[in-house]
């Protein structure tokens with residue numbers, strides 16, 4: 546029998562955890578409860594993307610209305626029409642963190 550101790554890294558903002566420091570650093574920089582988060586939504590330039598709006602709503606203390614996933618899909622559809630995105634696989638990439 547052997548025992549292992551693991552360091553668990555918790556997000557300062559939403560208290561999610563990861564077992565890897567690097568993964569948590571990445572999460573924290575994009576966490577929607579981080580007031581100075583860096584948005585990594587494709588095509589987001591001025592804080593107008595669904596995730597930025599979601600983040601702002603959360604930070605102001607109210608849960609945002611509507612379906613975030615649907616809003617994100619819509620955002621990508623518009624961007625695809627504008628020719629800014631050619632791979633919709635980015636949707637799952639954005640949501641997984």
Ligand SMILES: [Zn+2]
Pocket residue numbers: 556557558559560561572573576577578
């Ligand atoms: Zn977090």
Ligand SMILES: [Zn+2]
Pocket residue numbers: 584585586589590592593594595596597
């Ligand atoms: Zn954004």
